[in-house]
Amino acid sequence: MADSNMADRESTFKNALLSSDTDAAGKALDEYLADKTVLEFVEEVVVKVLDEIGDGWQKGEYALSQVYMSGRICEDLLEKVLPDKTVLRKDKPKIALALLNDYHALGKRIVYAVLRAGGYQLIDYGRVESEELVRKVKEDKIEILLISVLMLSSALNIKEIVKSLSHAENKVNIVVGGAPFRLDRKLWQEVRADAVGYTATDALHIVRTLEGDNSND
Amino acid sequence: MTKSKMTSLQRVLTTLGHKEPDRVPLFLLLTMHGAKELGMGIKEYFSKAENVVEGQVRLLNKYGHDCYFGFFYAPTEIQAWGGEVVFYDNGPANSGEPFINNIDQIKTLEPPVIADTPVLQEVLKTIRILHEKAAGEVPVLGVALSPFSVPVMQLGFEAYLDLIYNEPKLFDRLMAANEHFCVEWANAQLAAGAAAICYFDPVSSPTIIPRDLYLKTGFQVARRTIAKIKGPTATHMASGRCLPIIDDLAQTGTGAVGVSADEDLGILKQACRDKLTVIGNLNGLEMIHFSREETDRNVKNAIDAAAAGGGFILADNHGEIPCQVPDEVLLAISDAVRTHGNYPQ
Numbered sequence: 001m002a003d004s005n006m007a008d009r010e011s012t013f014k015n016a017l018l019s020s021d022t023d024a025a026g027k028a029l030d031e032y033l034a035d036k037t038v039l040e041f042v043e044e045v046v047v048k049v050l051d052e053i054g055d056g057w058q059k060g061e062y063a064l065s066q067v068y069m070s071g072r073i074c075e076d077l078l079e080k081v082l083p084d085k086t087v088l089r090k091d092k093p094k095i096a097l098a099l100l101n102d103y104h105a106l107g108k109r110i111v112y113a114v115l116r117a118g119g120y121q122l123i124d125y126g127r128v129e130s131e132e133l134v135r136k137v138k139e140d141k142i143e144i145l146l147i148s149v150l151m152l153s154s155a156l157n158i159k160e161i162v163k164s165l166s167h168a169e170n171k172v173n174i175v176v177g178g179a180p181f182r183l184d185r186k187l188w189q190e191v192r193a194d195a196v197g198y199t200a201t202d203a204l205h206i207v208r209t210l211e212g213d214n215s216n217d
Numbered sequence: 218m219t220k221s222k223m224t225s226l227q228r229v230l231t232t233l234g235h236k237e238p239d240r241v242p243l244f245l246l247l248t249m250h251g252a253k254e255l256g257m258g259i260k261e262y263f264s265k266a267e268n269v270v271e272g273q274v275r276l277l278n279k280y281g282h283d284c285y286f287g288f289f290y291a292p293t294e295i296q297a298w299g300g301e302v303v304f305y306d307n308g309p310a311n312s313g314e315p316f317i318n319n320i321d322q323i324k325t326l327e328p329p330v331i332a333d334t335p336v337l338q339e340v341l342k343t344i345r346i347l348h349e350k351a352a353g354e355v356p357v358l359g360v361a362l363s364p365f366s367v368p369v370m371q372l373g374f375e376a377y378l379d380l381i382y383n384e385p386k387l388f389d390r391l392m393a394a395n396e397h398f399c400v401e402w403a404n405a406q407l408a409a410g411a412a413a414i415c416y417f418d419p420v421s422s423p424t425i426i427p428r429d430l431y432l433k434t435g436f437q438v439a440r441r442t443i444a445k446i447k448g449p450t451a452t453h454m455a456s457g458r459c460l461p462i463i464d465d466l467a468q469t470g471t472g473a474v475g476v477s478a479d480e481d482l483g484i485l486k487q488a489c490r491d492k493l494t495v496i497g498n499l500n501g502l503e504m505i506h507f508s509r510e511e512t513d514r515n516v517k518n519a520i521d522a523a524a525a526g527g528g529f530i531l532a533d534n535h536g537e538i539p540c541q542v543p544d545e546v547l548l549a550i551s552d553a554v555r556t557h558g559n560y561p562q
Contacts, residue, residue: 020382057424060423060424060458060460060461060479060480062427063423063424063425063426063427063430064424064425064426065378065381065382065425065426065427065430066427068375068378069378069382101305101311102311103303103311103312103313103314103315103373104369104373104374105373105374105375106373106374106375106378109375150311151305151308151309151311152308152502152539152541153305153307153308153309154308156307156541179456180502183456183478183500183501183502183503183534184500184502184503184505184506186506187502
């Protein structure tokens with residue numbers, strides 16, 4: 001019975017996100033919080049539902065606008081219910097997110113929303129050129145760098161960034177994403193990234209894996 | 218006219234009429250490769266119509282494909298609207314910082330005048346000269362960005378999605394300005410000698426917005442716009458999917474659709490049969506690393522899946538082949554079409 005209630009709640013929440021119904025999503029959250037915590041909501045519902053929506057986009061079942069709106073709504077909802085962000089949001093490992101060269105920031109925005117909804121603090125460098133990015137990552141001692149691109153030419157520039165950051169004081173794990181990597185599944189290895197994410201929740205899972213690896217160091 | 222004597226234009230028109238020509242037409246949608254042919258940087262190459270004409274002529278002579286491509290780069294239209302264009306040495310020019318940084322600007326936005334816009338005049342000059350050189354044998358393709366998709370460069374993607382979802386009046390105002398410009402721009406290219414207009418509309422793809430939203434937005438825009446374009450159009454999804462909206466696309470009045478490498482070409486062809494010509498769908502990014510054998514196999518597979526009965530043009534999936542694709546691969550594609558693409562199959 002409890003499982004069936006849970007499935008209903010998830011389904012209600014997912015449908016609210018897919019139809020960009022902020023009020024319905026908020027109501028689903030309120031009902032959930034009657035007997036669970038915010039972190040349980042994140043783990044048991046938000047990540048799972050966003051995963052399903054991201055996978056659905058990959059399979060052609062959902063649209064990018066739905067992925068974007070879902071991430072935004074989750075981020076906004078959690079902003080409202082997290083009483084003390086410094087306590088509940090993880091600021092370790094140090095994560096930064098950047099849009100390289102291009103001016104098309106949607107993919108980065110979605111990843112930002114999902115990582116925030118997943119409980120991470122991260123630095124958003126916005127749109128940057130390669131040299132500026134390398135400088136900032138070194139200065140901030142970033143441990144996980146997420147790079148979003150739209151154009152192939154930008155993707156190819158990542159190879160130089162990887163090379164430059166190999167001399168950083170600390171190991172920087174570089175995670176890449178964006179259209180060129182989705183269309184050419186070998187490109188991330190060609191640019192020598194550590195990992196590639198095809199959806200925003202891929203990025204979240206990769207960060208969690210890397211976090212585990214780092215904590216074992 | 219016998220099939221073996223078809224010109225490129227006859228070949229393309231025959232397949233657009235859903236009949237089998239002498240062989241499968243090939244559109245190598247090459248832009249930046251022209252700069253390479255002339256030994257120029259990409260920015261310099263696109264600064265003068267004469268360069269692009271020379272590049273297109275050399276490319277056609279080299280690869281023997283079936284069109285001239287009068288397209289410079291996607292943000293030519295953004296340049297016309299007063300926006301910034303950023304050039305790269307190793308890729309297509311891209312739009313810079315969106316020139317609409319406050320949605321209230323939409324209330325007073327006026328479309329650019331084509332006659333007053335130097336970059337658009339260079340494109341028209343290119344099409345005029347290519348049309349003369351083609352002498353009725355090779356179609357010259359023009360390009361117009363869909364009024365519904367160009368706002369990604371006008372506002373930025375995120376702000377545009379927010380506009381679609383939350384600001385219906387401003388959305389309508391923006392569409393009105395964009396539709397006016399798109400129709401003028403497409404018709405100017407047709408008047409200059411373009412045989413058809415490629416209507417780039419990736420935001421209408423189900424990859425980007427759900428069908429129910431498309432039917433209220435991009436579909437309505439396309440129907441209004443295409444009805445006013447005085448020549449044939451091909452809608453291109455620029456790598457986006459289109460299978461769930463094939464019947465809707467056919468109702469917009471377009472004659473062909475540029476399809477994604479993410480969808481099954483055979484299924485697409487079945488869905489489009491006798492309604493829309495299928496253009497595609499070799500993966501332009503993977504093409505960079507194709508061996509000769511892979512090229513031959515991929516071309517053959519595409520032809521096997523979609524060529525029967527006509528209504529098919531072999532091309533890349535995105536509408537522009539990356540400059541990193543080697544000449545050898547382009548030559549191998551051209552050879553493979555001549556090996557596997559002859560009718561009857």
